[in-house]
Amino acid sequence: SAVISQKPSRDICQRGTSLTIQCQVDSQVTMMFWYRQQPGQSLTLIATANQGSEATYESGFVIDKFPISRPNLTFSTLTVSNMSPEDSSIYLCSVEGVFNNEQFFGPGTRLTVL
Amino acid sequence: DAKTTQPPSMDCAEGRAANLPCNHSTISGNEYVYWYRQIHSQGPQYIIHGLKNNETNEMASLIITEDRKSSTLILPHATLRDTAVYYCIVRVVFGNNNDMRFGAGTRLTVKP
Numbered sequence: 001s002a003v004i005s006q007k008p009s010r011d012i013c014q015r016g017t018s019l020t021i022q023c024q025v026d027s028q029v030t031m032m033f034w035y036r037q038q039p040g041q042s043l044t045l046i047a048t049a050n051q052g053s054e055a056t057y058e059s060g061f062v063i064d065k066f067p068i069s070r071p072n073l074t075f076s077t078l079t080v081s082n083m084s085p086e087d088s089s090i091y092l093c094s095v096e097g098v099f100n101n102e103q104f105f106g107p108g109t110r111l112t113v114l
Numbered sequence: 115d116a117k118t119t120q121p122p123s124m125d126c127a128e129g130r131a132a133n134l135p136c137n138h139s140t141i142s143g144n145e146y147v148y149w150y151r152q153i154h155s156q157g158p159q160y161i162i163h164g165l166k167n168n169e170t171n172e173m174a175s176l177i178i179t180e181d182r183k184s185s186t187l188i189l190p191h192a193t194l195r196d197t198a199v200y201y202c203i204v205r206v207v208f209g210n211n212n213d214m215r216f217g218a219g220t221r222l223t224v225k226p
Contacts, residue, residue: 004157033213042201043158043216092157094214101146101207103214105157 002027002095004106012112013083020079021109023093028073031096033103034066038089046091049076083113117141118202120220126196128226132189136202139183146207147178148214149187151198158201158216161187192224 003026013019023032034046047057047068055068069077080087090108097104119137126132138147148163162169162176164185169176175188189196201219 035216042218043214045213045215048213090155094157101163102160104160107157108155110155 001102002029002097002104004093004095004104006091006093006106006109008109009107010110010112012114014114015084017083018079018081019083019111020077021091021093021111023076023078023106025074025095029095030073032070032076033094033096034068034076034078035092035094035105036089037092037108043092046078080111083111085113087111088113117145117204117215118217120200120202120217122218123221123223125223125225126189126192128194128224129191132187132192132196132222132224134187134189134200134202134220134222135184136186137184138202138204141182141204142206144206145204147176147182147185148203148205149174149176150201150203150214150216151196152201152219153195153198161200192222194224194226196222197224198222 005024007022032049035043036046037043045058046061047055049055049068049070051070051073067079090110092105092108094103094105146163146165149161150158152158162174164176178185199219199221201216
């Protein structure tokens, strides 16, 4: 299994600012995914980030609001830009396992925007 | 959009089997059935997956109907720590479109 860490684990931010969330994996993976989980809701896929190519965004999510970097096979960042209280959510990264076709999830970053 | 339907909540007595149903009537031939669970404030945890045969591991059993339109996750001896939201997901495993789409899930409460 893959071990995934996220930084920060939680943050409280002011409206209009930006926050960059880091996702680190203990092994090289091709596919990484970013999800959002709003309070009391299920997970919603934001984008798929493959190393060496531009991230692919789901409907309702745009690169200007959620820019993603994928500089290598073990690391990715998601930035939440120009934040508003509606961006208060848990943001999770996940990776595709190599052998068992599982998807492993990080612990999440709990973001509160005031 | 999620392609599965699950009851929003279920209760189970501690020590008894928990049987969580899932409908996926539009499942395609190349889609697998996955189950994950999310304990409060944690990232989702993989439980089990299968294509058409029943599967069992140390956590649970997965029973898939012959027509593959529904499945049941079985926790054989539920404990209080199994209280979580359980997600049933169908996804393509191979190829470029294999991201995970979550539905609302079933909130399982295991009671003493």
